[in-house]
Amino acid sequence: MSLPFNFTFVPWFRSVAPYIHKFRNQTFVVGVCxxxxxxxKLPNLAQDLALIQSMGVKIVLVHGFRPQVNEQLKAKNHSPKYFKGIRITDEVSLDCAQEAAGQLRYEIEAAFSQGLPNTPMAGATVRVISGNFLTARPVGIVDGVDFQHSGVVRKIDTAGIMRSLDMGALVLMSPFGFSPTGEAFNLAMEEVATSVATALQADKLIFVTEVPGIATDITLPVSEDNPIDTELPLDSAEKMLLELPEANQPGDTAFYLQHCVKACKGGVERSHIIPYAVDGSILLEVYVHDGIGTMVVDEKLESLREASVDDVGGILQLIEPFEKDGTLVKRSRTEIERDVGLYTVIEHDGVIFACAALYTYPEARTAELAALTVSPDVQGQGDGDRVLKRIEQRAKLAGLDSIFVLTTRTMHWFIKRGFVQVDPDWLPDARKRKYNWDRKSQVLVKNIL
Ligand SMILES: CC(C)(COP(=O)(O)OP(=O)(O)OC[C@H]1O[C@@H](n2cnc3c(N)ncnc32)[C@H](O)[C@@H]1OP(=O)(O)O)[C@@H](O)C(=O)NCCC(=O)NCCS
Structure with missing residues (x-):
């Protein structure tokens, strides 16, 4: 007999719930090369963005058009020229860029208008708004090189974009801008996306790119020994950039990284570089714990800390499945609200992934470690150990000699970490009175002196 389909679907869907709640009403700027x-990749990307938008995320999409412009240039027997990663836009290139941008806008609008039954776009109504949201100025002459019609961002119409987003529309921007004299300028997609994200103080800037992310050693290709760094603190990213030669080609890993760093420094807390080659990469990056590409962050994302009242919902959500299957004793919301100061948690990107509480019995110089839980998504990565160590530190600071735990299923985990089994009679009197003799929990103690 085949497994009922809710066997995997329901837990999987629930595991995504914290992210859905967290990202509702947030603003993402997505730069697609x-x-x-x-x-x-456009049809699938549009489906994924429509889905993310339907979950309450405000999206600004900035498209690139480098290969499309180069194709047009080739047809006109004109070769593309770059300097320091920026295209030198002469008259011919400007014509090609305008044609490519026009064509791409139609294609993107068409992709968001799909709605065939039995496809992820069925029932989706995505209103796409594009317009002159960006004022540009010329790059000018740099190191003796005249960039002609290549421009940089002068001003972003933040209020106009916000109004469109608040109407529920997806804002589409091309890497094009106009000067107050009405002159058109060709810009780099990365620069536009970064400037828009900074101007809007977006929650995320996501580059969907030809690179898989940033390798741990950025000077070497990605391999098993040199994997993608899923989380890169801003200061490490800045150090990496110093070690690299200046990006000379758009599309270089360093080119994306320097824009992520710029966005982070401009107040966008999280900037991502993800590969377009992986189908659904944007969903994997946004709704899965470690994601698939690299996220440059302006803070330590995963933090082990004492809980506060804001964590009550997250703790309840984490422990509930283990209460249901009998691994943990049921605790009410009121109980957790009352005791939240006794909890230690691990938070990642705003979501609680692990917790434990410490109930002290000073008269017996001991304390109970309770509700130690690590989310099934991240078990086996040492988080259980990290929380246990922090709890031990807290107990030591409180001047206690030992900690104990009551468990029915996890004895071996604790024994491996220095706990020994004792008779329930060992428990401090106050705890013994609450001991549930029917549950037959084992009592394990660890000396922390
Ligand atoms: C027990 C728990 C907290 C461990 O968290 P974790 O982050 O996976 O732990 P770590 O990564 O530090 O350790 C993983 C190791 O523990 C082992 N382990 C996990 N659950 C275990 C169990 N019930 N019994 C024995 N060993 C267990 C894993 O096999 C792994 O072993 P390995 O390192 O030899 O591969 C987690 O599995 C959990 O939340 N369980 C459900 C709730 C629970 O039982 N809490 C204890 C209540 S008192």
Missing amino acids: GEAIAAG
Whole structure:
């Protein structure tokens, strides 16, 4: 007999819930490189963005068009020229860029208008708004090189974009801008996305790119020994950039990284570099714990800390499945609200992934470690150990000699970590009175002196 389909679906869907709640009403700026569209990834990307938008996220989409412009240039026997990662836009290139941008806008609007039954877009109504949200100025002459019609961002119409987002629309921007004299300028997608994210103080800037992310050693290719760094603190990212030669080609890993760093320094807390080559990469990055690409962050994302009243909901959500299957004793919301100061938690990107509480019995110079829980998504990565160590520190600071735990299923985990089994009679009197003799929990003690 096949397994009922809710066997995996329900726990999986629930595991995504904290992210859905967290990201509702947040603003994401998504920069998609032109290569992704040339590779035929647009329909799936539009489906994923429509889904994210339907969960309450405000989206600004900035498209790139490098290969599309180069294709047009090739047809005109004109070769593309770059300096320091920026295109030199002469008259011919400007024509090609305008044609490519026009064509791409139609394609993107069409992709968001799909709605065939039995596809992820069925029932989706995504209103796409694009417009002159960006004022540009010329790059000018740099190191003796005249960039002609290449521009940089001068001003972003933040109020206009916000109004469109508040209407429930997805804002689409091309890497094009106009000067107050009405002159058109070609810009780099990365620069536009970074400037928009900074101007809006977006919650996330996401680059969907031809690179898989940032390797631990950025100078070497990604491999098993040199994996993608899923989380890169801002200061490490800045150090990496100093070690690298200046990006000379758009699309270089360093080129994306320098824009992520710029966004982070401009107040966008999280900037991501993810590969378009992996189908659904944006969903994997946003709704899965470690994601798939690299996230540059302006803070320590995963923090082990004492809980506060804001964590009550997260703790309840974490322990509930273990209460249901009998691994943990049921605790009410009121009880957790009352005792939340006794909890230690591990938080990652705003979501609680592990917790434990410490109930002291000073008269017996001991304390109970209770409700130690690590989310099934991240078990086996040492988080249980980290929480246990912090709890031991708290107990030591309180001047206690030992900690104890009552468990029916996790004895071996504790024994491996220095706990020994004792008779329930060992328990401090106040705890013994509450001992549930029917549950037959084992009592394990660890000396912490
Ligand atoms: C017990 C628990 C907290 C461990 O968290 P964790 O982050 O996975 O722990 P760590 O990564 O530090 O340790 C993982 C190791 O513990 C082992 N382990 C996990 N659950 C275990 C159990 N019930 N009994 C024995 N060993 C266990 C894993 O196999 C792994 O072993 P390995 O390192 O040899 O591969 C977690 O499994 C959990 O939340 N369980 C459900 C709630 C629970 O039982 N809490 C204790 C209540 S008193």
